Amino acid sequence: MDDAKVGPSPNPTSSSTDHATDGAGPHAADVLVLFGITGDLAHKLVLPALYRLVERGELTVPLIGVALTDLDTDGLRRHIADCVHQAFDADGGVDAGVLDKMLADTHLVAGDYADPAVFTHLADIITAQAGPDAFAVHYLAVPPSLFRAVADGIAAAGLAGRSRLVVEKPFGRDLASARELDAHLRLNYPEDRVFRVDHFLGKEPVEDLLVLRFANTLLEPLWNRQWIDHFEITMAENFDVADRGSFYDAVGTVRDVVQNHLLQVLAYVLMDAPLSDGANDQRDAKHRVLRAIRAVDPAEVVRGRYDGYTDTPGVAAGSTTETYVALTLHVDDWRWSGVPVYVRAGKDLPDTLLDIVAVMRTPPRTLFLGEGQKPNADQVRLRLQPDAGVTFTILVKEPGGGDVAVPVPVSVDFRRVLGPVHAAYERIFADALAGDPTHFARMDNLEEAWRIVGPILDATTPPVSYEPGSWGPDAAATLPGPQGWVELPPTGG
Numbered sequence: 001m002d003d004a005k006v007g008p009s010p011n012p013t014s015s016s017t018d019h020a021t022d023g024a025g026p027h028a029a030d031v032l033v034l035f036g037i038t039g040d041l042a043h044k045l046v047l048p049a050l051y052r053l054v055e056r057g058e059l060t061v062p063l064i065g066v067a068l069t070d071l072d073t074d075g076l077r078r079h080i081a082d083c084v085h086q087a088f089d090a091d092g093g094v095d096a097g098v099l100d101k102m103l104a105d106t107h108l109v110a111g112d113y114a115d116p117a118v119f120t121h122l123a124d125i126i127t128a129q130a131g132p133d134a135f136a137v138h139y140l141a142v143p144p145s146l147f148r149a150v151a152d153g154i155a156a157a158g159l160a161g162r163s164r165l166v167v168e169k170p171f172g173r174d175l176a177s178a179r180e181l182d183a184h185l186r187l188n189y190p191e192d193r194v195f196r197v198d199h200f201l202g203k204e205p206v207e208d209l210l211v212l213r214f215a216n217t218l219l220e221p222l223w224n225r226q227w228i229d230h231f232e233i234t235m236a237e238n239f240d241v242a243d244r245g246s247f248y249d250a251v252g253t254v255r256d257v258v259q260n261h262l263l264q265v266l267a268y269v270l271m272d273a274p275l276s277d278g279a280n281d282q283r284d285a286k287h288r289v290l291r292a293i294r295a296v297d298p299a300e301v302v303r304g305r306y307d308g309y310t311d312t313p314g315v316a317a318g319s320t321t322e323t324y325v326a327l328t329l330h331v332d333d334w335r336w337s338g339v340p341v342y343v344r345a346g347k348d349l350p351d352t353l354l355d356i357v358a359v360m361r362t363p364p365r366t367l368f369l370g371e372g373q374k375p376n377a378d379q380v381r382l383r384l385q386p387d388a389g390v391t392f393t394i395l396v397k398e399p400g401g402g403d404v405a406v407p408v409p410v411s412v413d414f415r416r417v418l419g420p421v422h423a424a425y426e427r428i429f430a431d432a433l434a435g436d437p438t439h440f441a442r443m444d445n446l447e448e449a450w451r452i453v454g455p456i457l458d459a460t461t462p463p464v465s466y467e468p469g470s471w472g473p474d475a476a477a478t479l480p481g482p483q484g485w486v487e488l489p490p491t492g493g
């Protein structure tokens, strides 16, 4: 697809009635159904998050796990206890009373999602545990190939009308397949009862971008083409694909983290102020800016692959999958026209971090330059991971004679000032249970994101190789210009 805009969705998703659900406000969950309760995602992230919600009194409804498993209910409860202990034994410990409470209200439906009996059994358990009119939140922590089967099974058992579907990523492989999946789900579930997970939207530092921008007046006057020269966004991970070879090889960096996580983050960085903090107003504002982003030009992209990737178990012979990408985005709107956004993301880089740097314009006249010095630009660095905070790099007078300006960081670390934040999956589940869609991807936004990356999906040429532990291929080093990327101090992450 070229950079023609996606255009209005066939089923308009934005509405002036925020948080609307069938015109009657969102249903809070009477029961939580977790498909894939014995899977890896549940093990590492979901079950520990649910334990925290029970601890805080935010999960008070029965939990029904569904999985193809040999475990019985007691076996599942032991498995959950193990997961929770693994997550917290070395980090604050586990409260036996909380865990017992969680396990006592956990139930199991074991079987194949292709078997209709699994869903009639599920319907019976929902009725037994929460009553015949119970409103269920169904969380699909299953591979995408099973999304349709699970959604159809719930509907065939007569449960769709009293359900909210929460669908893990990836939602489609491209614009066309995302639309097909959506059209299929919409046969039984309206848009406001389909919550598409992007766990970055559950990260508090990501949400804080809006607070930083719009609860203050400090940044906003500068946040435009008059004062900002360009943005640099870096999502680096200092580990390789490890045992996820077959998953990752079918996906690559663009699908894995750019189409979803980074474009969602970027929308928060660039969007205009929403009309209110309601879900649809926020998502309308994101939609507006996403529509303004041009589809990526392959000529402005560097795709990389760390040396050794092709030896990973699960990686196909002749694979052309990238483990690194650097690209340039252009935003054709009043605020950002002419302000490029450089994005890079990759595995096996020197650090693990997510940073957004706004590089400011230099002053109109260059005063205070030492011999041979180049003018330095101020920077606003929004640090999202691992330690959320903000660093302003400003120029101050170097001590001693003369008026030479040198850059110094002015920095705040939010955790130190405000204490720890909740994990992303805690937010995701709390909001899914309450029916708040703010931190889920609305379909029109997701369509725009697929449109933007469309031209660089499924590249058939091998990516450029890079040394594990380096900042990616040499060819990407000067993407933002001859000065290169802003140097990011090591985080220890």
Ligand code: BG6
Pocket: 199, 237, 256, 257, 385
């Ligand atoms: C996932 C990707 O969605 O996000 C992973 O599949 C990536 O490859 C992960 O490592 C990063 O998320 P987080 O929360 O660990 O920063």
